Amino acid sequence: MEKGGIRVDPVTIDTTKIKITKKQPVTALDKLNDTGLISTVLSAREREGMILFSTVDQVFNWARLSSLWPVTSGLACCAIEMMAVAMAHHDIARFGMEIFRASPRQADLMFVAGTVTKRMAPRVKQLYEMMPDPKWVIAVGSCASTGGPYHESYSVLKGVDLIIPVDVYMPGCPPRPEAWIYAVIQLREKIKNQGYGAKWGLNK
Amino acid sequence: MNAAEELKNLLPGSVVSTGLQLNKPMAVIKKEELLKAAGKAKEMGFDHLSVITGIDYKDHFEVIYNFFSYNKKQNLALKVNLDHDKPEVESLTGLWNGADWLERETFDLVGIKFIGHPNLVRILLPDGWNGHPLRKDYDMNTEQFVTIGENGDDVVSTDGTNLLRRK
Numbered sequence: 012m013e014k015g016g017i018r019v020d021p022v023t024i025d026t027t028k029i030k031i032t033k034k035q036p037v038t039a040l041d042k043l044n045d046t047g048l049i050s051t052v053l054s055a056r057e058r059e060g061m062i063l064f065s066t067v068d069q070v071f072n073w074a075r076l077s078s079l080w081p082v083t084s085g086l087a088c089c090a091i092e093m094m095a096v097a098m099a100h101h102d103i104a105r106f107g108m109e110i111f112r113a114s115p116r117q118a119d120l121m122f123v124a125g126t127v128t129k130r131m132a133p134r135v136k137q138l139y140e141m142m143p144d145p146k147w148v149i150a151v152g153s154c155a156s157t158g159g160p161y162h163e164s165y166s167v168l169k170g171v172d173l174i175i176p177v178d179v180y181m182p183g184c185p186p187r188p189e190a191w192i193y194a195v196i197q198l199r200e201k202i203k204n205q206g207y208g209a210k211w212g213l214n215k
Numbered sequence: 216m217n218a219a220e221e222l223k224n225l226l227p228g229s230v231v232s233t234g235l236q237l238n239k240p241m242a243v244i245k246k247e248e249l250l251k252a253a254g255k256a257k258e259m260g261f262d263h264l265s266v267i268t269g270i271d272y273k274d275h276f277e278v279i280y281n282f283f284s285y286n287k288k289q290n291l292a293l294k295v296n297l298d299h300d301k302p303e304v305e306s307l308t309g310l311w312n313g314a315d316w317l318e319r320e321t322f323d324l325v326g327i328k329f330i331g332h333p334n335l336v337r338i339l340l341p342d343g344w345n346g347h348p349l350r351k352d353y354d355m356n357t358e359q360f361v362t363i364g365e366n367g368d369d370v371v372s373t374d375g376t377n378l379l380r381r382k
Contacts, residue, residue, distance in 0.1 A: 129360060130361050130369065132361065132378060133362050133363045133378055134363075136378065165348045165353070165358075166339075166348070173379050173380060174379060174380060175380070176380070
């Protein structure tokens with residue numbers, strides 16, 4: 012067989028003569044090594060410093076979005092709509108959110124429901140910092156989103172996103188319960204697509 | 216004869232003029248005679264001080280007291296005009312206890328000083344706030360932020376340190 016002036020011998024391998032020399036795993040550590048999980052994780056850490064759990068992420072995200080517990084905090088008239096959302100007619104319990112926690116330490120979602128005045132702003136920030144991770148924030152109504160009708164005021168913060176990160180902005184003055192439920196669905200979609208597995212299309 | 220004209224008949228030296236404000240009797244009072252006129256109004260049966268308003272007219276301040284009589288079902292408004300340089304008027308806390316917070320609010324937002332008030336400090340804005348926001352010469356360009364101090368009290372600052380996520 013000529014190839015570019017160099018003679019190459021054809022090589023044939025007899026697969027029947029190859030013997031598998033790998034040991035059967037006996038101990039538990041051997042069995043774990045045999046799965047290749049540890050070497051995969053270690054090599055991934057060396058290569059990128061990052062470990063990817065697509066399936067575990069999926070389970071975690073499902074667990075998180077299925078029972079969001081909001082903190083009981085209302086600042087203005089949006090809080091009245093929050094009560095309407097929680098009551099039987101619109102019934103936010105369908106989303107596992109019926110438990111409005113009285114302590115921010117047991118909550119993982121914060122509705123900033125109303126006008127954030129300058130004097131209330133450090134208290135809102137303190138409430139947010141008291142919540143354990145993972146935590147999400149929904150800015151309810153035009154006041155919490157941008158300052159709303161009080162944008163030119165001396166005493167109102169121009170949007171709660173100046174002090175804490177916001178996940179979903181809900182327009183309305185105040186928002187109807189339907190808008191409220193739509194915002195909650197948007198937040199659930201966001202939580203469902205959290206993590207690198209979702210970002211790289213592995214959770215589909 | 217409405218209540219304002221009745222008051223003018225009783226105290227002709229104190230009442231400058233009478234008229235109607237939003238179809239309710241109104242009397243303009245000399246600022247030195249306010250305590251006397253308000254005491255006479257209370258004798259006339261105006262037992263409830265509804266609200267105190269302060270207005271900045273750039274050359275002078277105006278303070279409006281709105282009274283209501285539960286027995287006669289009547290309204291009465293008393294007005295006083297104050298100097299812009301020295302907005303001071305006597306407090307009505309001795310006659311109506313409810314004047315306490317109303318006068319504190321007027322002091323907080325308009326900056327009227329009520330002489331004889333037992334506790335004339337800000338009621339809505341935190342102590343240390345710069346300026347009175349409902350005055351025409353209030354500086355709207357410098358934004359003021361509130362943070363919580365070490366003792367739990369409110370600290371006013373213009374840069375929003377420890378509060379804002381980004382400048």
